Amino acid sequence: MSVKYVLVSDEEYGEAVELPLEDNGTLLLSTLTAQFPGASGLKFRTENNVVRGVRLADGRFHVPDNEWGKTPYYCVFPKVENKRKIDDSVENPTAKTKRLETKLKCSDLVVLNIPYTYDEQKLKEYFGQFGELLMLQIKRDKNGQSRGYGFLRYTNLESQVRVLSQRHKIDGRNCEVKVPKSKEGNGSELSGKVFVGRVTEDLTADDIREYFSKFGEVINVFVPKNPFRGFAFVTFLDPEVAASLCGEDHIVKDVSVRVSEAAPKPQVPKNRHQTPPPSEPWERSNNRHNDNYRNWYHSQHDNRGSVDMPNLQSLGINGQDSYNPMLPLSPAIVAAALTQAAGWSLANGRMMPPPPPPNGNNQWSQHGLNSQRNNYNNRKRSNNDYNSSGNR
DNA sequence: GTTGAGCGTT
Secondary structure (H helix, E strand, O other): OOOOEEEEEOOOOOOEEEEEOOOOOOEEHHHHHHHOOOOOEEEEEOOOOOEEEOEEEOOEEEOHHHOOOOOOEEEEOOOOOOOOOOOHHHHOOOHHHHOOOOOOOOOOEEEEOOOOOOOHHHHHHHHHHHOOEEEEEEEEOOOOOEEEEEEEEEOOHHHHHHHHOOOEEEOOEEEEEEOOHHHOOOOOOOOOEEEEEOOOOOOOHHHHHHHHOOOOOEEEEEOEOOOOOOEEEEEEOOHHHHHHHOOOEEEEOOEEEEEEEOOOOOOOOOOOOOOOOOOOHHHOOOOOOOHHHHHHHHHHHOOOOOOOOOOOHHHOOOOOOOOOOOOOOOHHHHHHHHHHHHOOEEEOOEEEOOOOOOOOOOOEOOOHHHHOOOOOOOOOOOHHHOOOOOOO
16 A cells, blocks of 8 residues: 655645655644644635635544545644634633633743754744744753753743644654653643533534634544543643633533533552553643542542552643543543543553453544654663663 | 763753
């Protein structure tokens, strides 16, 4: 099977770049953003001279019948000010009172794997694409040689979230951008993720994404399937959008769903198979605590031991698959969701989804993970490294 | 003089 390509440019009539399609005919969002940092969507002009958007679901662009047109597609870059586009009063009379007063602040971010040939200027050219930089520095040794990593900070959180939500290939190198370890738990980060309860089985991730995109850019929708669990997670680019929706009821395709805060997962000490959940780009940045939930959970599940809860906080996860402690969720739902998170495992140095259920089907509707196969730098060293004594 | 996992005043 030969690789197929689609022509994409950054703007209409811009110079097009060939982007490889996946085997199933979809285009990965990560493939797009690798070439066009910050891009969030794709458009094209139909024969009727109408601009049409390409369906984006779970990190992939889908076109009908996998027939990509020959006319170039071009990128959509989110508007910065599309926080909450529709009038609150239309759908959510209560929303007005819940505007966030707190201005969320950025934190410094580490950039790893910077090419040694890059100086601050060149790096600024790249990271400046995502927003206004407050500072950027490359760490150097005495001789001024780049150490290959550095720090940066944006002026606004959107830029930060955007940068954290995608992969960065700089000069052919995969540069990791993360919240520094030294900064973890400082609370400057906030999740853009909301918990969507009362989801019914006929609601697809697409439906949910389509609906919630009205409020702001949606960077991920997560709907556990098989078995159906009655909830979803929606991650917005803008945490304020997420926050503004919390506590509201929304009608998605005639289904009344409940949006609430996606509280972080609690920590759990005992877990035999404790392995990090996927480091989805959009999951990487945040870290909050929620003792309420932990207490609640334990009150529900003490002495059962049937569900291992992963230590997500130590994993740098911002509350993926988490719950609002105030919600009357059934323990079964909770348990199921926890199982989901705990199910991730490390295989061959790569995060793998939970082992398939007896019926052998893939459980999850989200496959962003599978697109991240380019961890070519993680060959394990030979075991004589174990008693290494810092010789250098 | 080199290099490629990492986490910030040299």
